Amino acid sequence: MATFGGFDLKQRLAAKLITPEIEALMERVPKPTGSFGYDAWGYNEDTTKFAVAVWKLLYDKYFRVEASGLENIPARGRVLLVPNHSGQLPFDGLMIGVAAATNPHGPRAVRGMIERFFPTVPWLGNLMNAMGGVIGDPLNCSKMLEAEEAIMVFPEGVRGSGKLYKERYQLQRFGTGFMYLAMNHKTPIVPVAVVGAEETMPALANIKPIAKLLGIPYFPLLPLYAPLPARIHLQFGKPMLFDNVDASEGAVCERVEQVKHAIHTMIQEGLAARQSVF
Amino acid sequence: MSASAKKNVTKTAAPKPARPASKAAANPVAASAAVIAGGRKTVLVTGAAGSLAKRVIAKLHGEHEVIAVDFRSKVETDAGIPSYLVELHKRGFEDVFNKHKIDAVIHIGRIFTHEKTRQQRYNANVLGTKRLLDLCLKYGVGQAIIHSSYFVYGASAYNPSLLDEDAPLKATEITQDLIDSVELESLANIYLWKHPQLNITILRPCNVLGPGVRNSMSILLSRPLAPVLVGFSPLMQFLHVDDMAEAILQAFRQNHPGIYNVAPEDYVPFQEAVSQCGCSRLPIPSIPPALPKMISNALNWNAFFPPYLINYFKYPVILDGSLFRKTFGWKPRRNLNDIFSFYRKQKLVVSGSS
Numbered sequence: 001m002a003t004f005g006g007f008d009l010k011q012r013l014a015a016k017l018i019t020p021e022i023e024a025l026m027e028r029v030p031k032p033t034g035s036f037g038y039d040a041w042g043y044n045e046d047t048t049k050f051a052v053a054v055w056k057l058l059y060d061k062y063f064r065v066e067a068s069g070l071e072n073i074p075a076r077g078r079v080l081l082v083p084n085h086s087g088q089l090p091f092d093g094l095m096i097g098v099a100a101a102t103n104p105h106g107p108r109a110v111r112g113m114i115e116r117f118f119p120t121v122p123w124l125g126n127l128m129n130a131m132g133g134v135i136g137d138p139l140n141c142s143k144m145l146e147a148e149e150a151i152m153v154f155p156e157g158v159r160g161s162g163k164l165y166k167e168r169y170q171l172q173r174f175g176t177g178f179m180y181l182a183m184n185h186k187t188p189i190v191p192v193a194v195v196g197a198e199e200t201m202p203a204l205a206n207i208k209p210i211a212k213l214l215g216i217p218y219f220p221l222l223p224l225y226a227p228l229p230a231r232i233h234l235q236f237g238k239p240m241l242f243d244n245v246d247a248s249e250g251a252v253c254e255r256v257e258q259v260k261h262a263i264h265t266m267i268q269e270g271l272a273a274r275q276s277v278f
Numbered sequence: 279m280s281a282s283a284k285k286n287v288t289k290t291a292a293p294k295p296a297r298p299a300s301k302a303a304a305n306p307v308a309a310s311a312a313v314i315a316g317g318r319k320t321v322l323v324t325g326a327a328g329s330l331a332k333r334v335i336a337k338l339h340g341e342h343e344v345i346a347v348d349f350r351s352k353v354e355t356d357a358g359i360p361s362y363l364v365e366l367h368k369r370g371f372e373d374v375f376n377k378h379k380i381d382a383v384i385h386i387g388r389i390f391t392h393e394k395t396r397q398q399r400y401n402a403n404v405l406g407t408k409r410l411l412d413l414c415l416k417y418g419v420g421q422a423i424i425h426s427s428y429f430v431y432g433a434s435a436y437n438p439s440l441l442d443e444d445a446p447l448k449a450t451e452i453t454q455d456l457i458d459s460v461e462l463e464s465l466a467n468i469y470l471w472k473h474p475q476l477n478i479t480i481l482r483p484c485n486v487l488g489p490g491v492r493n494s495m496s497i498l499l500s501r502p503l504a505p506v507l508v509g510f511s512p513l514m515q516f517l518h519v520d521d522m523a524e525a526i527l528q529a530f531r532q533n534h535p536g537i538y539n540v541a542p543e544d545y546v547p548f549q550e551a552v553s554q555c556g557c558s559r560l561p562i563p564s565i566p567p568a569l570p571k572m573i574s575n576a577l578n579w580n581a582f583f584p585p586y587l588i589n590y591f592k593y594p595v596i597l598d599g600s601l602f603r604k605t606f607g608w609k610p611r612r613n614l615n616d617i618f619s620f621y622r623k624q625k626l627v628v629s630g631s632s
Contacts, residue, residue: 117435
């Protein structure tokens with residue numbers, strides 16, 4: 001992996017950024033890896049440690065994230081984290097990853113789903129894998145849950161992250177894939193409400209021709225092409241467990257609505273309690 | 279090549295009838311093995327000149343009668359092992375079946391992707407295997423083990439990790455040069471369901487490395503300077519050739535027909551493996567995608583970085599080997615460091631002597 005700049009530079013940065021606190025937390029992550037620190041999906045202990053240290057600066061200093069309900073993330077065993085999605089770029093996912101990795105109740109290495117074109121991009125593909133990202137293939141998810149991993153799924157997908165500022169905090173349609181995974185693999189779902197990420201990149205419009213030209217899902221018109229320092233609040237809800245008795249499409253959709261409702265309620269609470277956006 | 283040369287049997291190894299079981303019982307080790315195997319068998323091993331087959335033969339020898347076959351050279355074998363130089367798709371091959379009552383076949387012999395032309399590979403690998411399986415049917419062979427490769431899955435950016443045995447075989451999507459590998463498999467599959475009496479076991483190992491191994495990956499890691507694609511370091515699995523030989527032996531002894539991935543539960547990125555083997559990295563530009571193929575062609579890197587295997591140096595093909603591990607109770611005994619240290623030491627010896 002160490003192909004970014006000189007190796008020394010990376011080591012020096014790591015020594016500076018990775019605090020003993022992060023080191024101790026990452027030690028506790030229940031994550032089996034092979035003799036070189038990699039798992040079957042390309043996760044790497046050292047790279048993740050480094051990434052957590054870097055994103056922790058953003059977490060503490062820039063977005064000033066407050067996380068509550070962290071005790072609801074099981075300290076070990078399979079789990080699906082299901083948040084609302086917003087903010088054009090996946091800062092919400094990164095912040096949830098940092099919150100879970102530095103959770104005092106039991107740190108977890110959360111696996112995010114990445115778009116399928118990332119592995120074709122030099123460096124970035126390997127880097128995202130090493131940080132725990134995996135292409136969102138159902139087979140990957142099944143095998144990871146069987147391996148007792150913590151997976152983060154955004155059921156809204158790009159419908160959520162690409163929505164405009166005027167649609168903020170309105171949950172978009174939820175895909176049902178995560179519910180089938182939860183049911184088939186007897187996995188608890190921890191609903192997560194993210195409040196504040198909507199304001200980091202307030203999109204005024206989606207410039208579709210540019211998105212089409214670049215082959216990306218959306219291209220927002222933004223006042224500033226950098227994230228604004230909005231305060232982010234993460235609320236982790238109580239784990240929800242669903243049995244596998246009735247797996248008809250109707251029954252599955254109803255269960256998805258239950259999760260969506262739980263997230264919606266937490267978002268409204270979070271918005272009501274919020275004192276300032278920045 | 280004359281017919282006599284083809285069937286040239288070593289002096290010490292005149293074909294003889296299978297020894298009675300009572301003789302084997304005199305040796306306690308052989309006796310216990312014979313119980314597992316259900317008696318002393320005559321086993322034909324193809325590709326006998328290769329490092330993997332040599333190890334399999336050494337393990338089988340003593341417990342069973344072994345017949346060594348290769349198309350490259352007549353193999354010098356231990357006393358008591360008949361050895362033939364014969365091409366599988368040629369008529370002379372049937373004489374081996376006439377001469378010996380063969381109980382099982384372990385088919386390892388294969389022309390590698392870097393050897394000979396596509397047509398020659400097709401003849402030897404696909405038609406040769408078909409002929410072998412037809413002869414197995416004709417002469418009532420009761421077990422066949424086919425050595426395949428993880429190449430058949432194809433290296434693609436969209437591959438999920440931990441591929442199961444029922445994942446689609448997409449190698450031909452990438453290159454026509456792997457058609458023979460996929461065809462050989464589909465052929466074995468047809469015989470597997472059509473002729474259950476053949477008890478076919480197909481093994482798909484990950485990268486096999488170790489002393490004497492001459493596949494592309496082993497040749498590449500033996501070089502002081504190893505080409506790597508800039509910005510791509512796919513995760514890989516490696517198996518020591520001794521462990522693969524043991525896997526084949528277990529598949530033979532326990533006889534559970536089917537298709538199995540053979541791979542350890544340990545993973546390492548390719549560029550890390552290159553460094554661990556003591557190679558210096560030679561960065562090859564990866565954009566545009568056609569460029570590395572052109573470079574490989576121009577520099578004639580067919581033996582270790584062939585143009586049609588470029589994708590395997592770019593995207594991972596990670597196997598789920600749990601089915602084989604569970605079914606046969608097999609576990610690799612050598613770890614990644616054991617495997618890589620051979621290549622490291624090999625380079626020290628070379629640089630020390632020069």
